[in-house]
Amino acid sequence: MAFFEGVFAKKDNLDMDDFLNNMEVEEEPEEVDFYIKSINLQTNAEVEETIRELKQRNIVILDIENLSKRNAQRAKQFLGQIKMFVKDNGGDLALISNGKVLLTPSKVKIFKKRN
Numbered sequence: 001m002a003f004f005e006g007v008f009a010k011k012d013n014l015d016m017d018d019f020l021n022n023m024e025v026e027e028e029p030e031e032v033d034f035y036i037k038s039i040n041l042q043t044n045a046e047v048e049e050t051i052r053e054l055k056q057r058n059i060v061i062l063d064i065e066n067l068s069k070r071n072a073q074r075a076k077q078f079l080g081q082i083k084m085f086v087k088d089n090g091g092d093l094a095l096i097s098n099g100k101v102l103l104t105p106s107k108v109k110i111f112k113k114r115n
Contacts, residue, residue: 034058034105041067047078050103051085057105065099 039050040063053060062082068075082103086093090106104110 036061038063041075041078044078047081050082054086054089054091054103054105057108059105059108060103061096062101062103063099064101068099 036059038061094110
């Protein structure tokens with residue numbers, strides 16, 4: 001019976017980095033309507049990439065944590081540009097954690113629960 005205890009024992013600590021690094025990464029499927037893409041905001045190039053992805057009707061998870069720590073003013077400027085584009089084009093945005101912003105293209109709204 002000790003064998004089964006070892007096989008079915010619960011692991012209390014999940015190493016998220018190990019879990020994510022060992023996931024199989026699928027190549028881009030052939031026929032999809034849109035993607036969910038993660039972009040790490042660092043420079044104006046990522047602002048342009050974010051806007052391009054939204055124009056292609058993709059959903060973007062924008063990582064702003066590193067830039068916010070290094071240069072809060074620049075992060076605010078870049079987010080202002082992106083926010084203006086999103087609002088002008090009928091998309092939506094929401095903060096999903098201290099360092100992540102969810103951005104959606106036109107006609108995709110985020111349900112924001114009010115407390």
